[in-house]
Amino acid sequence: MPENTSSRHTGNNGSVHDVAVLGGGSFGTAMTKVLAENGHRVHFWMRDPAQAEEVRKTGINSRYMPGIEMSGDIQPTTDLAEAVGKAEIVFVAIPSKAFRAVIREHNSDFRAGQIVVSLTKGIEEHGFKLMSEILQEEIPRCRIGVLSGPNLAAEIANRDLTATVIAAKDPEVRRAVQDLLGCEYFRVYANVDVYGVELGGALKNIYAIVAGLASALDMGENAKAMLITRGLAEMSRFAVSLGANPMTFMGLAGVGDLVVTCTSSKSRNYRVGYAVGKGQQLDDAVRELGQVAEGIYTLKLVKEKSEAIGIYMPLVRGLYEILYGTASIKAVINSLMMAVQNSDVEFILPRTISQ
Numbered sequence: 001m002p003e004n005t006s007s008r009h010t011g012n013n014g015s016v017h018d019v020a021v022l023g024g025g026s027f028g029t030a031m032t033k034v035l036a037e038n039g040h041r042v043h044f045w046m047r048d049p050a051q052a053e054e055v056r057k058t059g060i061n062s063r064y065m066p067g068i069e070m071s072g073d074i075q076p077t078t079d080l081a082e083a084v085g086k087a088e089i090v091f092v093a094i095p096s097k098a099f100r101a102v103i104r105e106h107n108s109d110f111r112a113g114q115i116v117v118s119l120t121k122g123i124e125e126h127g128f129k130l131m132s133e134i135l136q137e138e139i140p141r142c143r144i145g146v147l148s149g150p151n152l153a154a155e156i157a158n159r160d161l162t163a164t165v166i167a168a169k170d171p172e173v174r175r176a177v178q179d180l181l182g183c184e185y186f187r188v189y190a191n192v193d194v195y196g197v198e199l200g201g202a203l204k205n206i207y208a209i210v211a212g213l214a215s216a217l218d219m220g221e222n223a224k225a226m227l228i229t230r231g232l233a234e235m236s237r238f239a240v241s242l243g244a245n246p247m248t249f250m251g252l253a254g255v256g257d258l259v260v261t262c263t264s265s266k267s268r269n270y271r272v273g274y275a276v277g278k279g280q281q282l283d284d285a286v287r288e289l290g291q292v293a294e295g296i297y298t299l300k301l302v303k304e305k306s307e308a309i310g311i312y313m314p315l316v317r318g319l320y321e322i323l324y325g326t327a328s329i330k331a332v333i334n335s336l337m338m339a340v341q342n343s344d345v346e347f348i349l350p351r352t353i354s355q
Ligand SMILES: NC(=O)c1ccc[n+]([C@@H]2O[C@H](COP(=O)([O-])OP(=O)(O)OC[C@H]3O[C@@H](n4cnc5c(N)ncnc54)[C@H](O)[C@@H]3O)[C@@H](O)[C@H]2O)c1
Pocket: 023, 024, 025, 026, 027, 028, 046, 047, 064, 093, 094, 095, 096, 098, 102, 119, 120, 121, 122, 151, 152, 153, 154, 290, 291, 292, 294
């Protein structure tokens, strides 16, 4: 493992900590790189022994982060109990579909008071649970936080200037994560609205697929701005009805993340939308991507939930019809454009006309 001390940047308070990162994909790798460059000892858990061996020998995770060499004290392992046992703080970057199963299987490895932070932007299929709620249910003795924001893994790994949000009720959790991760290219802002921050990260994936579709169809810049802004209106309407703070959607974890994923072909969700817009079948687009695009699962869950609680979400409904129904893209666009013209910002002028 290369030990390039010249590229180290000690985090804000200069002390070295043992941390664990669970999940050997793109985002787990990006966060491991930041933590190790900040001078911390990173116990990097992944399930594939060959991948762990490659990271140990070369500092590279070629499957998920080709060409990016990590330096510092990184200890790859396939033993989750060892990683969690040695860590003061644990970051979890496991896709939402596997999140609960991994935490549940290793429940007894987590200590009382240990800080556990979810990096995952998805929703559990049964019961519409967010990852922090799963952590609360599975390991209630731990102190829980959520990290979310406009954070394309490849850009962070490239040390491009980036900001994110740590959301936690406990101020010590917020401060600890800011100290661990903050450095000259990565800024960590704080929020207490855990539910809103986490829901923002999950919901924006849906609109990134819509934006990818629009881009494939060459709809133009006005249409892109309309989709992003109406997407923001729709996702905040939904989130607020479930208890999120509307102001969270003005921040990095709301509009910030929505903008980056709806405008960048580095977003996997955007790329899936683009491929479908170009005529590819959804299954083929996902297979070709070879990485997780949480939005395709989130879409189904949010469509069901919004119908169950009576929240108007025309973009969700339209995208669902395109991806999982029989409607043509053209028919969905026509029906969206011919729908009742309503309030711009409904926190100022409430929607008065029924859907
Ligand atoms: N990549 C990004 O830019 C980014 C940024 C912010 C947040 N996220 C979120 O982080 C989460 C993880 O995404 P990613 O980008 O790392 O995905 P990825 O597709 O790059 O990698 C997924 C990783 O999860 C592992 N995995 C899958 N099932 C598993 C299981 N049952 N047990 C253990 N490991 C398992 C895979 O082996 C792989 O290492 C997602 O919710 C995503 O939305 C990603």
